[in-house]
Amino acid sequence: MRAPALAAPERPTERELLEAVARELRGRGYRTYLDPDGADYFDLAARRGDEVGLVEGKVGSATAVLGQALRRRAWADWVAVVSASERRARRLVDRTSGRRAAVVGVWSYAHGRLSELRAAAPGSEGPQDPFVATRARFRQLLDDLDNGTLAPGIRWSRVPSEVRRASGGRGFAEWRLDELGGERD
Numbered sequence: 001m002r003a004p005a006l007a008a009p010e011r012p013t014e015r016e017l018l019e020a021v022a023r024e025l026r027g028r029g030y031r032t033y034l035d036p037d038g039a040d041y042f043d044l045a046a047r048r049g050d051e052v053g054l055v056e057g058k059v060g061s062a063t064a065v066l067g068q069a070l071r072r073r074a075w076a077d078w079v080a081v082v083s084a085s086e087r088r089a090r091r092l093v094d095r096t097s098g099r100r101a102a103v104v105g106v107w108s109y110a111h112g113r114l115s116e117l118r119a120a121a122p123g124s125e126g127p128q129d130p131f132v133a134t135r136a137r138f139r140q141l142l143d144d145l146d147n148g149t150l151a152p153g154i155r156w157s158r159v160p161s162e163v164r165r166a167s168g169g170r171g172f173a174e175w176r177l178d179e180l181g182g183e184r185d
Contacts, residue, residue: 011059011084011085012059012084012109013059014043014057014058014059014084015034016109017057017058017059017082017083017084017109018034018043018044018055018057018082019034020082020109020114021044021055021057021080021082021107021109021114022034022044022046024114025044025046025053025055028048029048030046030047030048030053031046031047031048031146032044032045032046032047033045033046033047033142033145036141036142036145037141037155038154038155039155042054042072042075043055043056043057044056044057045076045138045142047139047142050139051077051078052075052076052077052135052138052139052142053076053077053078053079053080053120054069054072054073054075054076054078054079054080055079055080055081055082055105055107056068056069056072056079056080056081056082057081057082057083058081058082058083058084059083059084060084062081062083062085062088062089062091062092063092065081065082065083066081066092066096066101066104068081069081069104070100070101070104073103073104073131074130074131074134074135075131075134075135075138076135076138077122077135078103078105078120078121078122079103079104079105079120080104080105080106080107080120081104081105081106081107082107082108082109082114083106083107083108083109084108084109084110085108085110086108086110086115086117088108089106089107089108089115089117090108090117092106093106093117093118102118102121103120103121103122104118104120105118105119105120105121106118
């Protein structure tokens with residue numbers, strides 16, 4: 001008679017990954033925002049003083065989450081990814097030593113334990129930094145969330161234009177930021 005096969009450990013959900021990272025970052029003195037834009041474009045934002053970081057989580061492909069982090073690095077001082085597989089995260093560290101990817105922090109969350117395999121580093125700085133205004137805008141959006149001038153649930157990213165419903169009206173989450181009191185300096 002054969003022994004029963006051992007069940008594979010249950011893989012955490014993306015939300016569980018991000019909640020584990022949020023707990024860790026709060027322990028380091030950061031204020032955290034899960035899905036701050038209401039559209040799941042930014043998975044997790046973290047802020048400590050003027051420093052802002054973004055963390056992208058993925059249960060599956062580590063390569064896909066690295067691409068997401070690289071696209072979002074303009075918004076924050078640092079970006080990191082978290083994977084549900086320590087093996088995938090280690091492979092990602094080994095394969096990404098180039099100038100652009102090496103600044104992306106790589107973490108894993110497996111078996112209820114969060115491990116930081118590579119620390120996140122600033123992606124741009126100095127007088128040639130092309131993202132100063134973008135990061136300032138992101139900080140302002142987080143300030144607006146904190147002080148209540150931006151209601152949670154309004155989609156403030158990846159919305160190039162308004163979305164019209166068949167009825168001609170728009171739902172609450174479909175208003176663009178520039179329609180909620182004008183442009184900011």
